[in-house]
Amino acid sequence: MPILYWKGCMARFRTKKIANSIEELFSRMELDYIKLSNEGCCGSILYRTGQDAMEVSKQTMEKIRSVDVREVVTGCPGCFRTMSKDYESFEVKIYNISQFLLKFKDLLRENLREINVKVTYHDPCHLGRHMGIYEEPRQLIKLIPGIELVEFKHNRERALCCGYGGGLRSAYPEVSMEIAKSLLNEVPNDVEILITACPFCNYALNNSRIKVLDLSELLLMAWRD
Amino acid sequence: MxxxxxxxxxxxxxxxxxxxxxxxxxxxxxxxxxxxxxxxxMPHINVIRKEARKIKENSMERIFELLKEAMDNIIDSHGNAYFAKNAEEAREIVLKLIGSNKMVIKSKSLVSEEIELNEFLEKYDNKVFETDLGEFIIQLRGEKPTHIINPSVHVPREEVAKTFSKIIGREVKSDIEELVKVAREYLRDKFFTADVGITGANVVAANTGTIFIIENEGNARFVSNAPPIHICITGMEKIVPTLEDAFKIVQVLPPYATAIPMSAYVSMITSPSRTADIEKTLVYGVHGPRELHVIFLDNGRTRMLSDSILKEALYCIRxxxxxxxxxxxxxxxxxxxxxxxxxxxxxxxxxxxxxxxxxxxxxxxxxxxxxxxxxxxxxxxxxxxxxxxxxxxxxxxxxxxxxxxxxxxxxxxxxxxx
Known part of the structure; x- marks a missing residue:
């Protein structure tokens, strides 16, 4: 049975490169996956801004139920958090992409080439503090031979926030962007790539000083040709 | 707009x-x-803070019973205890005690900010002096606090120097020790000439009616001790069952509030100053205040308690x-x-x-x-x-x-x- 790859709105409209690299990764790994032709909204933004999300989340649950899958994999921690925690009695198993990819550790290890680069990893709030997923993305990064993972001074439970979430970016964009800037100031010295695992963080942290890549982009970069 | x-x-x-x-x-x-x-x-703090959480949970479950116990015990010890339903009632109680044309000194109290006490007392021609350095700075600048522990957190030393230079009429260097000295010298005589001292409380033990005031500067000691009348205004959620419980909270606050293992001073106040040294006859008002008044404020706290989700905010030890x-x-x-x-x-x-x-x-x-x-x-x-x-x-x-x-x-x- 195929898995359903759920892109999420940010990766569909603003950080398309993330959706593309996830799909590319899936096909290189020869995974059987499907997508929805008209994905719609998980409702996360409505939940986080205090608005009624019942109708939207019901529609989305129905849409997912209508295709024959038992597992949904998403690269968006916002969707992941919402479908796992906010949806009531949703029987489909939801995975964050980092959890899912880790099931294929051996396959990945065989196909990842050595790259000698110093990276750091930013814990997305919805993935880390909201869902307790801290180690899986780090384990994936460390599958790449030669890579050096340098931690932010404040990481995991204590990681800073990119400032995008909770409706702040839409309500007060200037404040949101200033928070992103203050996070970028905390990037450890000599790091060449800032790895994120959230399309929202990726968008918020995009800047001219340091390369920002999604976890899937990093894995693809290290994939043997 | x-x-x-x-x-x-x-x-x-x-x-x-x-x-x-x-x-x-x-x-x-x-x-x-x-x-x-x-x-x-301080790895042991992880045990104490979990105990503190339990204490706050249990206290809020029976807060009205604890409130009565605390008030009864304060009155038993010759203090006065009041319950104020809202800000207006609290201000009226204070006004009755102070009246007008008095000199009032205060140590930091967020509850007094909550009920906008300074502005109110000044309307009745009282002179009000904030003595916590942070509060003193923002009072002089005509601003409002921006942090509950460090009210002037947004004012850098250069700005403090400008403010202080104005009030003492000579140039003050933006040297932090120098700035502290200016505040000390300016406030020193106020402590001894004030008619009334107003403080808050960090925690109150119901079984003795003891109020705890935690501080580092030493100003709250003066405020609660030097004037003949001490008024303490505190939120009703500050009450815990026993002295032992209160000590748990006292241990959690300093590392989290000011990054120190224990605060310089913890004052425990249970009654007005008293002596029975002459013929075992009890007299009030020896070196400390002859009157102690403790006001417990509701002002929305009961409403908060009735909300099953938001009542958790009452566990905050500030x-x-x-x-x-x-x-x-x-x-x-x-x-x-x-x-x-x-x-x-x-x-x-x-x-x-x-x-x-x-x-x-x-x-x-x-x-x-x-x-x-x-x-x-x-x-x-x-x-x-x-x-x-x-x-x-x-x-x-x-x-x-x-x-x-x-x-x-x-x-x-x-x-x-x-």
């Missing part, structure tokens, strides 16, 4: 104010590194750690809230000042959850903020932009409307 545009202006003012940003960022980085060092040296640690507060400081600050402050302000006062500020919270992780009592602030936000939306408080996002989602299946 709607409340959202007004709040945005306020945020932008903070963003652009280099002095405020400098003051705030110096304070935050100094606090965070000291706190982390101290907490690493260490202020979550504010220093909040990514949003670090940028917009005191603008992120109303009379209380940060995510927890949004909840407190909603009940003590009104929902309308936080309806715009609440949208600044990203619900990132960092405050919950770093709170010694593990208070789930993001959950409460999300819940309150929902309530506010149902009351009609919603930003245009958020409405538009919902329309886009309904009509186009995505927030961007594309």
């Amino acid at each position: 709607d409340i959202y545009s007004m709040k945005r202006e306020e945020f932008l003012k903070w963003l652009k104010d280099e002095n405020r940003r400098r003051g705030l960022s110096r304070a935050v980085s100094s606090y965070v590194s000291s706190k982390e060092k101290i907490l690493a040296r 260490c202020g750690s979550c504010m220093y640690e909040c990514p949003v507060y670090r940028i917009i400081g005191g603008a992120f809230g109303h009379n209380y600050f940060g995510g927890i402050g949004i909840i407190w302000s909603a009940f003590t000042a009104g929902e309308d006062k936080v309806a715009a500020a609440i949208d600044a919270c990203t619900k990132c959850g960092r405050c919950k992780e770093l709170c010694p009592l593990e208070i789930d602030v993001p959950k409460m903020v999300e819940y309150l936000k929902k309530k506010l939306v149902s009351m009609g408080y919603i930003a245009e932009r958020h409405k538009e996002i919902r329309r886009n989602i309904i009509e186009r299946g995505n927030p961007f409307g594309e």
